[in-house]
Structure formats: C-alpha cells, structure tokens
Amino acid sequence: MKADPRDVFTGTYYIDGDVAMAYGALAAGCKFLGGYPITPSTEAAEAFARIAPRAGARFIQMEDELGSIASVLGASWAGQKAMTITSGPSYSLMMENISLGAAMEIPFIIINIQRAGPSTGVPTCTGQADVMQSRWGGNGDYEIIALAPDSPQEGFEFAVKAFNLAERYRCPVMLMSDECVGHMTEKVVVPEASKIDIEPRRFYKGPADAYLPYKRDPDLVSPIVKAGDGYGIYITGLSHDEKGHPVLESGNSYDLEHARALNRKSTDQYLVDKIRKNRDKIIEIQEENTEDADVVVVSYGISSRVAYRAVEQARQEGYKVGTLRLITVWPFPEERIRELAGRVKGFVVPEINYGQIVFEVDRCAEGRANVVLVPHGGASVHQPEDIYAAIRQLLESKKRYENVFEFRTILERKVFGGGMLKNRS
Amino acid sequence: MRIRNREKPFGIEKPVTARGQIVIIEDRCKGCGFCIEYCPNDVLRLSDKYNSKGYHPPYVAHEEECVDCGFCQMNCPDFAIFSVEVESGEREPAPAESVKR
C-alpha cells in the first residue's frame, strides 16, 4: 500500500532529526500522538502538533507520560496508527505500559530521543544508554523491535519503517534515536506519497462471529479489529487464551489447571516467538568491508558516524577494518556476529554508555574473537581517536581476553590515560 | 497593587525618611528592568554599558532619592541589587523600625 498523499509533505527540507521523524510518522499514516514534553524530544512533538491538524491527525498533550503511553495504546485499539515521543526518565515511566502494550499485542511506536542518564542526567546532551532498557525495561517476557537511525533522513525513513514493522508484527517498535541525531540538522528529502510503501493494518476479514482476537496466522501474528466494530472483544493484560479471555475460572480466583493446559502455548511464548521466529525478516544491518576484515567495528546510531572517521584513518594506514552498523538493534543480529567471530580477530564496539550492546556482541562472539568496548559516559560523542586507538590496540594484542572488562582495563589506561579509580574531571 | 509609602512617624512634623545607598552587582544583572520600573522614587536608570553577559545593568541616577525601602532588592529576580542604610548628617536618623526590612 502506498502512503496517503495528504499526509506526506513532499519536498526538500533543512530540518533536524526530531522534525524529520515527525514527518516520517505522518507519512506512515500515524494519526495519533499522545505526548508529554521532555527535552530533547519536544521538537518532534511540536512539529507534529503544527502539521497534524492539516493531515487529519490528532495531537494531545497528556498530563504525564503514563497517560500519554496509555492513550497511545487506546488509540491503537480504536483503529489508528499511534505513537508517542519521549526521552530519558519519561521512557522509564512508560515501562509498565510498554509491557502492557506488548502483552495486548498492540501495534504502536515510541520515538525515544536518548539523552545522558541515569535519572535526570544531562537533559540537553546525548547518550545511548537506553538500548538494553528498551529490550528489558518492562516486567515479564516479551520481545520488541528497535531501530537506530543515524541521520535526519534516516529519521524520516525509519519512522515509516517502524510503523510498518509495528503493524506487521503487532508489537511495540522503538525508534531509538539519540539527542545528536535528533538535533542534527541536515537536508531531508520527503519523497512523493506514491514512493512510500506503507504496511496496512492487518484487519480481520472473516465472518464476525468466528473472530478470535489471538488466533494466530502461520507467522504467529494474529489479525486485529477495531473497537466499536461490534465484535465484543475482551482484551486484557493478564495471560489470556485465544479468545482473549483471562485464564481464570470465576471471580478472581485463577484456575490453575486451565492455566497449566495453556501454559506451553501461553501468551508469553507467543510474544517472544513471533519476533524470534521472524527475526530473519526483521533484522537489517549495514556492512562495509567486512569480507576481508581483521577488525569489525560494530556500532549504531550516531556512533556509527563517529566511528567512520576512525575506520577511515585505520584503513588509510593499511589496516583491514570493516564496519557493521545495526539498523535493527533489537532483534540483535546474533547469527551474523557468530559468523564473523570465526573469521575476524576482534570487534570494536563504540557506544555512548558503559557497555550494553557490547555484552551481546561478546556473547555471540563466544570467545572466538576479542571484543573491545569503547565506552563513553554520555553528554557528547566519542573522540574518533579513542576508537582508532581501540582498533590499534586490538590488532596489536596477542592474547585472548577473558571478558570485555579485562580488555577495557588495559584500554582505559592507554586511551584515557588513567586508572579506573582516578578522578578524571 | 499599590506600593506602600513610608508612614509618617507619630509626633514628628517633618517626615523623616531613611536614606539608602544602592549596591548593584552588575555581572548578575540580566537587564529585566524590574528595579527601574518599580522603584517608588525613580532612583534607577538603565545604563548603556554592557556587562559580561551582554545586558545593560541599571545605574543609580538619583542617589539622594533612595529611602532604603528595599523594594528593588525584593523585586530583583537575579539578586543583583540591594540597598543599605546610610546615615546622612543632613537629615535626622530615621527611627529604627522604619528602616528595618
């Protein structure tokens, strides 16, 4: 399906990433934004508020983040594509309802403009420390999809992509941008509506009385209906069966036997499996020069553009360095890392945090390659020299290191010029 | 809102006013002009010079008019101005309670 031309503001703009994401969301057919102001994500909400009334979309600024995410869930069940835009501590507040959204299998997206944390941290500056949180932050088992753009143009494109994935798999999709990309201003080309592919919502088409909210298609995703179409659906965040009914006997005492019967095919199993089993279709990565590489730099978001300078320098000096950029941070491209681990000497993972994705890389490398974390506390981006130094260091090392920390201790002394305990400020 | 004027102390025919001297901490000033606007005796004026932040701080134009009412101090959002009581030989010292802020 192609995008609705009314929602697509075709043209060439010089705008920042936040605004580009708002444009992208509208182009993808987003009709509802429940937001709450928080630096540095406000520009996106403001842009949406400015253009939404002309595109028939609605913007409401709720009283808090819990309210905004809950309103998004409601709007999505009412049949509209919906999203919220947030950052930092607000994202932490949303965890409960992200978990609810995942359990109810609601398609919605969250644009998270990451900032430096923990807690209030440095509101106006960048960070990449919410990556693990987006995967694990809610209670219970579920899987999500997360995308990481590295430029405003990608902000636009990935917003469309995020909506497509959300509708396709009926799951929360996070657009994990960061303050740098959000506030970076570049040229953004918004194509014509006919050139934008939109995944329509999987509405149920069969007879009304045969509808079961959680009866799954072979790809483990079930079609959806709208509230108000007369299906009389019962949707709950409790563990439920195909009908959507909570697994209980009567009143509020749970029927354990019934639950047991369903256990293997319980809600959680599906929440996890529908992403895990479709992972090949979801995962997207961007590789360069990995074929003959000795070292592969694994990065995402703004870090991949920063790492570019280091990689360029290393290649000029004759080192074989490849790059692997995660477009989908979650699900993580485990297989590809496993493949590469057998061939390369090591991975360098620059992240604007103290180690998150590096643990995943380390896990998938299975001890067959050294994994080096180039950490950064946040509030600004890496110095390319630090990444370059890590590449050099990795190439020089003969030893197989026991874990990420061990290597980092060495690195820290070399790169940062001080011991772990030294006050660096 | 009316700004309270100094009350006449009982028993003294000629109103006795306190005299104050204004201290301006220029580098804190952000040039909002509250002190100038709401000074009951029009003591202050905006200067032309720039402080280190690029704002124009006020200056004391009519020093003799200041009665140490303290309003500029309370009304300054930047804690950049305050007045202190000075004793002047020409006038009688003001009763203690009327200058107490």
Next chain:
Amino acid sequence: MLEIRFAGFGGQGIIRSGIIVGRAASIYDNKYSTMNQAFGPEARGGACSSQLLISDKKILYPYITRSDYLVAMSQEGYSKFESEVKDDGVLIIDDDLVNTDSTKKVLKIPSTRIAEELGHRIFANVVMLGYVIRVTKAVSLEAMRKAIPESVPERFVDKNLKAFEKGYEYA
C-alpha cells in the same frame, strides 16, 4: 569542507544562524551541510554553540575537527573554542562582548550595537551573518537571501534582511 563554529549565549540566535547558513548551502546552493547544536538548560544566557559543516561531498563524520571560522558572540564561547580554530583560521567576534588576545586572524564587528540601532538586539545574529558571509563566502548571497525569509517569523523578514545587508556592508 568548510567548518564553522558559532558560539555565544542562548537567545542570541546562535543555532538559528547555523540553520540559516546550512539551509542556504544545502537547499539553495546544492551542497551538503550538517548542523549540530549544543546548548544548556537555560533558554537565555546559557552557553550555546552550533557547528556547521559545508561540503561538496556527503558528510559522514558530522562534527568539527578543527574549525576554519569561529564566530564568537560571548567571551565564554570565545575562550572555549579559540584553540579549536585552525592556525590559518579566522576568528570573527562581536567586539562589544568579546575581548581577544589571539595570535590568529581576528575580525571584529559590533553586531549587537548595530542590531540595537536597527531596533532590537535579536537581530545581532543576522547582522553577524551578513558579515560572516561576506568574509567566508561559505554560501552565495542569493542563497542567503532566499534562506533568511524561510527561517525567521514572517513579520520580521524585512528587518532581518535589512540587518543582513547592514552586516554585509559593514564588511
């Protein structure tokens, strides 16, 4: 690749300056440009800077390595970024607000004073831009004339264009 840093206080239009030049370059001059900003929590008065890269090729690394020009409208911004400027780079400062003792080439313009003469200090950045464009030739004059009206509120377009010309002439 041309690397320009604007530095000053929040409220001086530092970020907007970057956007105007960037827009002129990328949309009207058909070059590539990336603008990044850094600001504090204060709406006004906090340290604030923007970095602008203009290039004929796609820009991958989006930050300034060493700047060709530093446009400083505050002492703080000047002292923070002075060392970042290339040895043959140029410092452009508002001489009412910044004192300098740099050994590098320094150009001075009283942009805030000129803007105040024009009516309000908020035009200081555009006055400065006029000067900067004349000096750096980063983008064409036509492009700037097209970019300014797009980047400022409608009711201030005339004033801004006038401020721009004023700065351009000053150079």
Next chain:
Amino acid sequence: MDKILEALSKGIEKSGIGRKRVCLVTDILYDPEVLETLKIDLFHTSRGRTIPFATGMKLANPKLKPVVIMGDMATLGGNHFVHACRRNMDLLVICANHFVYRRVEGESASGDYDTVSYSPYLLFENPLNIPHIARSCGSVYTARWTALHTDELTRSISHGLKKKGLSVIDVISPPAELLDFYYRHSEIRNGEDTIHTGIEEEKKIIVGEFLERERPTFIESYNRQLEEVLGDQFVKIEV
C-alpha cells in the same frame, strides 16, 4: 460487581446509543462469561491507566463512547481523572467505590472510609470526596448511588451515555455482605452541593444526582479553535 454491569447493560439499552459504540475500559477483572452476554468491547488495562486509554480511543475514533469503570480510581488514576475532567473528554466514568482494593485482601483504598469487618486495620487516612473533586475539576454530570439503587443507577448511566462530556458516577459497591448496610444508610438528596457529599463515619451516605451543567467537550473546543485559526486547511474531527 455484577450489579454495575447489569445497570450498564440496561443503561445502554435505555439510552439507545447502541452496543457497538460503547466500549468498556476497566482495570477491574471481570468474569468473561458475564461479558459475553453484554456483547461490548472490553479492555482490561493496567491499574489506574483506564482514563488515558479511553482518551486515546475517543480521539482516535470519536464515534465511540468509552465507558470507564475504575476500581481504585482515587489512587493510581487520580491525576488522569483530574485532567480528563478538566479537558471534558467525552467519557462516562464509573467509580466502583469499594472502600478497599478489591483484589488485595484487607487493604485500605483511598476511596472512602473503612469497613472494619473487611479490613484488619482501621483506616486513618482522610477519604476523598469523589463527586466534589469531579465537580471542581470540571465534570458535566456527577451522581452517586449505591449498587443496590438499580433503577436510579441505570437511569444515571443512560443519562451519562447520552450526555456530551465527562460524566462521573460514583457507585458505592462494597463487598456483597455489606451492600445492604450501605443501601439502608443512604439518603437521596438530588442537587446537593458536592461540598457536603463527603462520606463520614456515623453519618448517612448522601446519594443522588448532584450536578448537571454544560461545557464544551475537548473535541468541540478542538474543532472550534483550530477551524477558527486554520480555516479550510483543518481536517475536522467528525463525531
């Protein structure tokens, strides 16, 4: 519990707005068997987040009339309640006032005063006067009944469904064994100033329809304001 659903079912019938348009958002667990007979869409969300959920639904599909039944409204969802009243979202909010968190045995909720036999602890916190808060924040219709005032409750629900804007019905629905007690200790005083409707120990529970007024709803104000400013460019929300 079922009394409220029963009244809701009858109220929908009576109001004639059609079952399709009603959709129930709640944080209380209902028996699915009962709901099947009700034939309306039901969303069981996380505790306290029912009103924003319904707000999203209403805005995304303005033809719906979401009905919110809140269990512990006065605690977790208090803020959402306040702001929905302020916005005058077109919802019907039914507070199932249990005095206790129903699902957590023996705990004090902030709804109203204690039921000694149910809670092992005496409640010492001051109760919240739900109709008063609703009125102060801007709801357009406020009533209170006990769950045994079946007819009155049905009438109120039907009225609330038809009424444009946020209607609040406080339903005193303690555990079954106490229902009768509260019913007998209630006094109908329609049009009472909500300032006096607080529930206090050893006083009668004042029930009735307290308030009815007109205020523009969120969607009406939205349409009016944006149409005024944007004119033809604005895509109106069709109700």
Next chain:
Amino acid sequence: METINTIQEQKHPMDDLLRMDRIPHIWCPGCGIGNAVSAFAEALRKLEYDLDKVVVVSGIGCTGRVAGYIKTDSFHTTHGRAIAFATGIKLGNPDLKVIVISGDGDLVSIGGNHFVHAARRNIDLTVICVNNFIYAMTGGQVAPTTPIPAYTTTSPFGNFEAPANVPQLAEAAGAVYVARWTALHMRRLADSIVEAFNRPGFSVVEVISPCAMYYSRINKLGDGLDMMQFYYNNSIIRHGESTDNLNIDYQKEIIVGKFVDRERPAFSESLNEWLRKDQVE
C-alpha cells in the same frame, strides 16, 4: 560604578539564605521565578526558624531549579515527584519543615495525583507553585494551566483545553491553606508564605509569574516588564473568594488573595493516633 566601589564589601542580605556561588542563576531576564525565590527567602528570614530544620524539595523544570539556589538541605528530584519525595522526608523525620517549590507543570500536570493525595492525607507540607502558564524549560509547550486561547509550541493554533484552577483543585482535595499572588506582590507573597509555613497541614501558595521567553514571546505580550505591568494593572485582591471564581482567562484580571484557611487533622497526627489505638488493642 562608584556605588559598588564604596561599599563593595557589603554582603547581599540574602547571602545566608541563598547559594550565592551559583548565582547568576539559569532563569531568563524578566522571569518571575527569581522574585518568588526572593519572597521565599524573605519569608524564611522573617520566620527566624532554624534553617537546619528546613528542607526544600523541587521537581523538574525552570522552577525545579529553585532547590539548588536555596541554602538549606535541598533536593532536586524527578519530574512531578517532588511532593512524593517530600512526603517521605516529612514522615521519616516529622520535626522537619518541608517545603516543595515547583512549577505548574510539575505539580499539577504530572504530579497532579501526588498533589491531590498529599492534600487529601493532609501531609504537613508547604507547596509553593510557581505558575507561568507554560512548560518553559522544554521550550514552551502547552501546560494544564495555559489559558484559552494562548499560543504555545504544542498548541500552535491556540490552546483549547480548559485551564486548571490550582486553588480550586487544592481546596477540593483538602488543602488547609490556599493563597495566590503574582510575582509582583512581593511582600504579601512573603507574608503568605510565612502564614502557610506556620499552618500545620497541606498548604498551597500559587505564584503567578511571567515567562518572558516562551509564553509572552509567542503571544506577543512583550517582555517580563510588560507582563509585570499587566499584573500591576489587572490583579485584584479578594481574600476569601470562592475558589470557583478563580479561573484565569487569557489576559483578563487575576484574582489574588488568601482563599482557604481551615483546620483538618494532619496525617502524622492521624497516624500516631492510629498507632496508639492499635497498641492499646
């Protein structure tokens, strides 16, 4: 300037109450939050209360930074949770005087629930709510207090949501003392804070403050001075006014004064009584 030279050694009278090492503060020129702090400091001085026993808690936002400038034990917490945090402090050590100073967005929007429930419980706190009609720190978004039809960045076509009436909400929820002043009513505000401070229970003082940067600029209301002038001309003092009449319309007159002053048992009293009863049983 010769005045400075002559008596430069003079300390600013607020030096003991404020962290002068952090001044200049972050607020814009023409902002009224500084005035509110000034009035608060004045109130503290008048009270002559042991400052070691005073705790200031703030949330997030422009006003949220107040805690950082006041020289008492002070906490800058998360968005909207200042009252909840303060509740913990008060119950942890009932001898303390806990004051929450925060903005309208922080206290009434995201923190609305805590506001309502703290008032219901009647926890012994003094809340100073600086209302500037907008979320200023994030760049001027519509707040629950924004009057109709003010323009903000997220209501670019004019606000249409009915604004919240802070004194009414406070009264309905059970606050024992409710007053409202503008940032210009410095002395009355200070007196009001003193009164609120001395009242056991949940007391609320709303301060209408100009936001010269975001609220006034987008609505073309001039600078901070113009807004102050507006308050000067349009505020009416009416003590004891019914809170129903306290809605603030766009650029209409603002009723200020002390509206509620009543007594209700404070939370800690009820709790203690309950604990005693429990022990007897």
Next chain:
Amino acid sequence: MSGYEACAEGALAAGCGFLGYTPIQPSFGIVRRFITRCAETGATFVQMEDEISSLAAVLGAVWTGRKALTVTSGQGFAQMMEHIGLGVMLETPCVIVNVMHDGASEGIPSMPGGGDVMQARWGSHGDYEIIALAPNSPQEMFDLTVEAFSLSERYRTPVVILFDPVLGRMKDSVNIPEAAKIRVEKRKYYKGPKDGYLPYKYDEKDLIPSMVDISQGYRFHVTGLTHDEKGYPVMNDECQEWNVHRLVNKIRLFADKIVRMEEKYLEEADVAVVSYGVVSRDALTAVEAARKEGIKAGYFRLQTVWPFPEKRIAEIAAGIKRFVVPEINFGQISLEVERCSRGRAGVDAVYHAAREVGKPGSILKAIQKTNK
C-alpha cells in the same frame, strides 16, 4: 513463618524504619507483617497513591536517616523504574522487594515468575549497576533481606530482592538470631567539619561518598542531574563521565566482594545447572536425581543475580560440557551464562514453566539430554 513474614522480619531486624508501598498482589504479605509490627518498633509506613510515589517517598525518607524499604510486584516494579534511576543518581541506599509473578504485563499474578531479572538490571535509563539478590527459602529470605540492607548501605545504591509468590507463601521454620548477633553495615556518615562537606566527594578506596542526614546543618544540595562534588548540576560531558564512571565502577570493581553463590557437586561435573530463586529448589532435586542415574551433574545457585558471577561461571565453563539454565522465563540469565562461558560450554536454556515449580521433570530431562 512464611517467606513474606521472614522478609518483613528481616527488614525490621536490619533496622528498617520506613515502608512506603502501594498494595499490589502478591506482595501484600510483607506489608501486613510490617505494619502490625510498626507500633512496637517505632517504624513508620505510608500507603502512597502509586508505586512511583512509593519509591519516591522511600528515597526521601532515607535522607532523614532512616533505612527504608518498598515492596512491590510485576507492574508496580515497572513503574518504579524512573526512581531506581534517581536512587542510583542520588546514591540513596534503599531496598526494593519485587515479588515476581508470571508473564508480561499483568500475566498471572498468583503464579511465580522470573521475567523481571533483566529488568532489575536494565530497567531504568542511563548507565548504572545494581545489586539484586534472589533468596530461595524463608530462612534465606530473612538473611538476605538483612544482607540487602547491609549492601545498600555499604555501596549506597538501591538493592533489589527478587523472589516470587511461591517462596512468599512457603512456610518454613526461620531462625531469627538475637538482635545483637545481626550485623548490619552502618551508614557511612561524614564526620569532618560542617562547611567542608561535599555530598559527592568520594573515597579513592571504595568510590563511595559519605552521607549526612537532613537537619544536621550541612545545608547540602543533591540533584538527579549530573552533578559535581558539591552536588550542583554541571552540564558537560566531563562531569557526566566523572559521574557515570564512578556509579558504574563502584559496583563493578567490587563485584567479587558482593557476589554470593552456592555450589554443590561441581567437582568433575559434566553438566552444571545454573539457577536462582524458587527454581533452584527444583534444580537441586533434578541434579540429585541425575546423580543417582550416574550423570555427573553439578548445581550452581546465584544468590546475587546482579552483579553476575562472571568469573566463576567462566571457570566452571572450562571444566564442563554444558550448562543447563532453568528459568521461569524465555531466557534471561541464560544469555548471561552464555556470554560468560565464552563458547567453552554450550548453554541450554530451559523454560521452567510456572506450573512446573515443584516438579523438576523438565530440568532433569534437559540434563539427561546433554548427556547423550
């Protein structure tokens, strides 16, 4: 005594003087016990309006000098995420008891779960490290609650206790030692001159700054923003790095001291079962059954889930063929085990369904499978 009661007793024994909570099933047993003992112990409690404010109130109470506890479950824990971040940033010692129940969102509240393990570590935004304990019996519930208070005071960080309703309901004899024998780490108080106090000036040795209480006249300021030694916000990358570096390292560098674990039959084992919490009871049964069958199975139990005992797992990995990691989730700790084994030993994640608690069958099957 039930697990819930043991937990409440443990908290009181450790000197906990404040409980902030919001009722949520199935954590209420702890609250009930705590409240009934309040009058005797002088502790205070408050039922807040939601979990967000419960934790906020707890953080506030800690700064008045009390030790504080909050109790929650499932979704309530998810709501606390923001304030865990604040607790970490302000370096406020407190204990959060999370009774894990089954499933995403509300799941099945009365059934045990294990889906919040990763959440405890990663749930709040930004970089931080946390300590999480997982007891597996009422006695340990008591001991580890005391231990949790000790750790939180020692490292000035929120400590999470993860357990589940099965353990909570489980009745067992609990030996509560005399008060004098219970050792709880004392809060590290600042003792220098009044005007010399800097809230975040830390000790080079342990990276922990010393604390003061409110109302002692130090007039300190603390903030959730990135701050310098004085506690004043400083918004730059240098300060951010200084802050985060220490927040992370004050736990990472001392992980060896914090980590507690229990091992059995691990010498010459071929397969090691790694487990925690209630599942570990089944795991031990399964391991013993496997031993009887002649399979060389070992048993490894995490008492501290976080920090994860990386070194020990790596050592074990060198000596065995496979790990079996039973959990009541679809693979969380198993990922950590996989990472730390570094390819030396394979990892089988076993989904030990909530209904299978008490039935070690699936674990035994997994052990048998590895042996083939």
